[in-house]
Amino acid sequence: MSRVYDLVIAGGGAAGLTAAVYAVRSGLDFLLVDSSASMGSQIAQTDEVDNYTGIDSITGIELVQRFYDHANKLNAPMKNDTIKKITKQNELFSVECEGQTLLAKSVIFCAGAGHRKLGIKGENEFTGRGVGYCAVCDGFFYRNKTVVVVGGGNTAVTEAIYLSKICKKVYLVHRRDTLRAERALTKKLESADNIEILYSSELAQICGGNSVSSVILKNGKELECQGVFIAVGIVPRSEAIKDIADTDEYGFVLASESGKTSCKGLFAAGDVRTKSLRQIITACSDGANCIDSVNRFLNEGAQK
Numbered sequence: 177m178s179r180v181y182d183l184v185i186a187g188g189g190a191a192g193l194t195a196a197v198y199a200v201r202s203g204l205d206f207l208l209v210d211s212s213a214s215m216g217s218q219i220a221q222t223d224e225v226d227n228y229t230g231i232d233s234i235t236g237i238e239l240v241q242r243f244y245d246h247a248n249k250l251n252a253p254m255k256n257d258t259i260k261k262i263t264k265q266n267e268l269f270s271v272e273c274e275g276q277t278l279l280a281k282s283v284i285f286c287a288g289a290g291h292r293k294l295g296i297k298g299e300n301e302f303t304g305r306g307v308g309y310c311a312v313c314d315g316f317f318y319r320n321k322t323v324v325v326v327g328g329g330n331t332a333v334t335e336a337i338y339l340s341k342i343c344k345k346v347y348l349v350h351r352r353d354t355l356r357a358e359r360a361l362t363k364k365l366e367s368a369d370n371i372e373i374l375y376s377s378e379l380a381q382i383c384g385g386n387s388v389s390s391v392i393l394k395n396g397k398e399l400e401c402q403g404v405f406i407a408v409g410i411v412p413r414s415e416a417i418k419d420i421a422d423t424d425e426y427g428f429v430l431a432s433e434s435g436k437t438s439c440k441g442l443f444a445a446g447d448v449r450t451k452s453l454r455q456i457i458t459a460c461s462d463g464a465n466c467i468d469s470v471n472r473f474l475n476e477g478a479q480k
């Protein structure tokens with residue numbers, strides 16, 4: 177008979193690696209599965225993290241490496257594979273990966289989120305040829321060039337600040353008349369003399385030949401630029417569980433702090449679940465809380 181794990185942790189970012197640390201300490205028979213062997217977590221896309229308690233400043237790559245090293249040092253079992261679908265039958269979860277199918281009594285789903293697209297002309301056409309979604313990953317290619325960042329939240333402002341250190345000029349295009357980002361970030365933004373903020377503005381089209389050469393705003397204005405970085409929100413990676421768990425209208429898995437979803441034994445942690453603050457520290461908190469919920473769930477089952 178196939179092995180049945182107490183728990184499969186689906187995703188190895190901030191939430192998943194924290195859950196793994198707590199799962200080892202709880203003595204659970206578990207496996208963490210992550211699709212990326214090289215830091216798939218959004219944390220790795222962050223230039224500098226300065227809001228994780230106890231560490232005043234660290235690069236995203238270093239922080240996720242520390243999370244990984246911590247779990248690894250405890251011999252947390254981890255596997256590199258992509259989860260395609262999770263189903264439930266006869267009280268057991270079947271976690272269908274590209275490489276194999278795993279059976280588990282419970283699942284913590286923490287696959288994080290991806291980038292939301294603008295959906296305008298030129299976006300798909302120039303992706304990888306001037307259009308990007310991660311300044312830390314691609315900013316290097318725009319040294320001394322002019323770029324446009326789209327968005328007004330923490331991520332967009334962080335991207336603009338990062339790019340201002342590399343690029344000649346950065347336009348921040350935001351559709352509202354005020355930024356949504358934290359005050360500490362907007363202060364940094366305002367102190368950069370090569371960032372120009374265009375409020376109440378939206379992109380209509382991205383133009384170019386072999387690569388991006390300009391953007392056209394909805395008011396008709398054209399901005400010459402070589403790069404466009406889009407940071408207009410995130411899309412939850414909840415596809416694999418959409419048939420077994422309820423989500424909100426945007427696809428975020430309906431779950432509270434306990435991680436409990438509409439499907440018994442399935443818990444959701446991190447950016448993929450409904451919550452108001454999606455940060456590293458809240459994802460870690462979710463990971464820890466979910467292990468507490470998993471322990472309670474497995475104990476309930478054992479008492480039956």
Ligand SMILES: Cc1cc2nc3c(=O)[nH]c(=O)nc-3n(C[C@H](O)[C@H](O)[C@H](O)COP(=O)(O)OP(=O)(O)OC[C@H]3O[C@@H](n4cnc5c(N)ncnc54)[C@H](O)[C@@H]3O)c2cc1C
Pocket residue numbers: 186187188189190191192209210211212215216217218219221222223224225226227257258259260286287288289310331334413416445446447448454455456457459
């Ligand atoms: C540019 C940027 C800057 C940010 N800056 C900050 C900051 O300064 N401070 C802060 O607190 N937060 C910041 N954040 C937010 C923070 O990174 C997230 O809130 C946090 O990483 C969420 O953790 P998570 O575990 O839910 O998801 P993630 O960390 O994204 O991890 C999800 C994991 O799931 C894996 N995965 C996905 N799909 C599958 C699948 N099908 N099968 C197997 N594995 C899968 C991925 O490989 C990944 O490792 C930033 C985010 C971005 C994008």
